[in-house]
Amino acid sequence: MANYDRTAHLKRIHAQRKASTLKKVDQAIKRLLRANKSINFNSVSEESGVSKASLYNHSDIRERIESLRRQQSQAPTPKQIKREMNDANKDILIETLKRKIKALENENKEIREEMKKAYAQIYEKF
Structure with missing residues (x-):
């Protein structure tokens, strides 16, 4: 010790x-x-x-x-990143959607014209 x-x-x-x-x-x-x-x-x-x-x-x-x-x-937190991304891309997203709507309207118009022609052909057969 x-x-x-x-x-x-x-x-x-x-x-x-x-x-x-x-x-x-x-x-x-x-x-x-x-x-x-x-x-x-x-x-x-x-x-x-x-x-x-x-x-x-x-x-x-x-x-x-x-x-x-x-x-x-x-x-930055994931919520902040998402918010910033949404704010920054909002205008781009709106323009993209407008172009898509315009293209769909044109396609819809063409289909209606084709349907009119098809109905006219069917009507002439009678």
Whole structure:
């Protein structure tokens, strides 16, 4: 018992706990990214089982979560992309539909003319 160094033992335990915490947080962030969920302190805490206080106290974890949160806030959501696409393409879509309507009206007119001729031929046979 004379060679037991309590300080070294506590440092080793602390290093193991820190490594375990980093691993849990890293895995949680990967799962959240794969699931396309938002990255913030609450979601990482719930997913990893690590307290929010620990996330805030570890500067490297805190910086990583904050940077991922900023990246996600800057990236447009699928709803925003769809809305922008609809607004940008609205005029083009309207013009395309107008051309299609015009073509269908012309086709309809030609078919009616052909039907008139066909009815005239049938009428002449009687």
